[in-house]
Structures are given as C-alpha cells and as structure tokens.
C-alpha cells in the first residue's frame with residue numbers, strides 16, 4: 183500500500199458519518215479527514231470540533247471548492263445522492279456515496295457516467311461486503327461448500343423511533359426497502375453471483391408513500407429463489423441463510439457484525455452444525471481503505487457503479503410489485 187494519504191471531505195453532519203464513517207477515515211492507514219461541510223455553518227463548526235476535523239464549511243459547495251480534497255464521502259439523504267455526487271465528480275473529486283446509491287437505476291447510471299467522464303472513482307458504501315466474514319461466506323459458496331444454490335433468505339428490521347428521521351420522508355428517498363431492504367437485495371444478488379429475472383413483493387405503506395414493512399421474492403433464471411423481509415417498525419433482526427443442495431449457512435448480525443469475532447453457522451445435509459469463527463474487523467475502515475487504495479494506486483474497485491445500478495433496478499421492480507399488491511414484475 184502507498185505511503186500517500188487520500189484527502190477526504192465529508193458532506194453534512196450526518197449521523198452515520200459521526201458514529202462510523204468519519205472515525206473510520208480518521209483511523210484509516212491511507213486517508214485523512216480534512217474537512218466537513220453542513221448547510222449550517224455553526225453546525226459544521228461544532229461537528230468539526232467534536233470529531234477533531236481541521237476545517238469546516240457552511241456550504242457543500244465551499245467544500246467542493248477546497249482543492250486539497252481529493253475524495254468526498256456523501257452521506258446525504260438518498261434523494262440528494264445524485265446531485266452532490268455529480269457535482270463532486272465535476273470538480274474532479276472521487277466519491278464514496280452512501281447506500282442506496284440513488285433513487286433509481288437511471289440516476290445511478292447518470293452518476294456512473296459523470297464519474298467516468300471526469301475520471302473519478304465512485305463506490306456505493308455497502309460496508310458489510312468488506313467484512314472478512316462476508317468474504318469468507320462468498321469464498322465458501324464459490325468453492326462449492328454448499329453445492330448448487332437453491333434458496334437465500336434474508337432479513338433486516340429495526341425499530342425507528344425518531345419521528346423526524348429522513349427514513350420517514352418519501353421525498354427524501356425514505357422507506358424500509360430503501361433503507362434496510364436494500365441490504366437484503368444486495369446480499370441475495372452478491373451471494374447468488376447473478377441477477378434475478380423477476381420479483382414480487384407486498385408492503386405496508388404509510389400515508390405519504392413510505393413503506394414501513396416489505397416482504398418480497400426474487401426469482402433467478404435457474405429457479406433459485408431469494409426471499410426477504412425488512413421493516414422500520416420491528417425489533418432489530420439481521421440475518422441471512424443460504425441454502426444449497428449440500429447444506430446451508432446461517433449468518434446472524436449479518437450486516438453489522440462489529441469488531442468482535444464473527445460467526446458462520448454451517449449445516450450439512452443432515453442438519454449437523456459446524457460453527458466457524460472469523461476475526462472481527464471495522465468494516466467501515468476496510469471499505470474506506472479499499473476505496474483510498476483504489477484512488478491512490480489505480481487498482482480496481484471491488485464493486486462498480488454498474489453493480490449499484492443493478493441493485494437499484496431490483497429495488498425499483500420490488501416497489502412496482504408492492505404497489506400493485508404483489509404482481510410479478512420483470513427486472
């Protein structure tokens with residue numbers, strides 16, 4: 183890895199930046215967090231003081247004008263991902279953008295094109311993919327440990343008790359599928375290693391259009407099914423199961439395993455359990471280090487913006503199905 187450090191700037195005083203990504207950049211071996219911007223100058227200053235970020239700006243534009251900043255972390259509400267990612271790309275900044283990358287696949291494609299035409303990197307911040315346990319599960323599947331894949335089941339639910347949260351606002355790109363179901367879609371496609379051909383879903387929508395709960399199914403060409411559920415109004419649960427004709431694995435605390443030792447439960451065809459242990463890690467730090475390494479050394483990103491657009495395409499199809507009471511929708 184290079185001795186050089188990537189100069190980062192962060193758009194907004196977001197909660198996820200505060201608790202996870204900004205500290206990960208600060209702890210990273212190949213990056214430094216130079217500045218934060220907020221729509222409100224006082225907020226930016228207080229945030230910078232709390233997190234020991236050397237520079238603060240009272241507008242996102244001002245941060246983009248800072249020539250020391252090579253990469254931008256974009257954790258704005260989902261409806262603003264496209265606008266500020268494209269603005270950053272046009273200023274020659276590389277962008278790590280929060281999940282889901284945008285509101286739909288067409289927006290993802292515009293962002294991808296802006297990054298390509300300005301010669302900058304763009305990565306969707308699905309951090310769980312950088313945890314060594316996720317990599318281990320992928321390696322097991324690709325190595326044939328489960329035989330031929332038949333079914334994937336995944337869940338991501340939690341109780342969102344902040345009434346003013348961006349996730350309750352359809353205009354900001356809120357909703358259970360957008361916020362947490364997107365992980366289920368992502369883990370299903372990533373583990374399957376291919377794209378679904380059709381989907382169906384049912385959801386409970388609130389007045390205003392946000393889904394507070396959804397259950398859905400993805401069908402793949404060879405008949406493999408991936409079903410999932412997500413919610414903003416239930417107790418926390420994060421799990422996925424991957425079943426093949428030679429056994430299955432169950433992965434609990436699926437997306438945020440944390441830095442403690444992580445577990446994979448592997449069951450054979452007789453349902454005999456073997457528990458595998460994987461070292462814990464800060465998946466946010468591994469993600470920002472991977473991104474910075476790719477920028478500094480020109481190595482390819484493990485996940486492309488095209489891949490993010492495909493995830494969004496499935497999410498769009500699921501919303502279409504849920505709005506028609508479970509009609510089957512082609513992806």
Ligand SMILES: NC(=O)c1ccc[n+]([C@@H]2O[C@H](COP(=O)([O-])OP(=O)(O)OC[C@H]3O[C@@H](n4cnc5c(N)ncnc54)[C@H](OP(=O)(O)O)[C@@H]3O)[C@@H](O)[C@H]2O)c1
Pocket residue numbers: 194195196197198199219220221222225257258259260262280281282307308309348354361
């Ligand atoms: N990868 C993960 O683990 C993870 C976890 C949680 C969230 N996320 C993603 O991160 C993003 C932010 O989520 P969050 O929970 O951190 O949200 P949040 O705390 O509400 O932060 C969003 C920030 O956007 C800025 N903003 C600009 N226009 C806004 C508007 N019209 N309404 C509200 N805020 C506005 C605000 O900062 P200023 O006032 O400072 O400008 C606000 O602090 C989302 O895309 C979400 O899906 C990812």
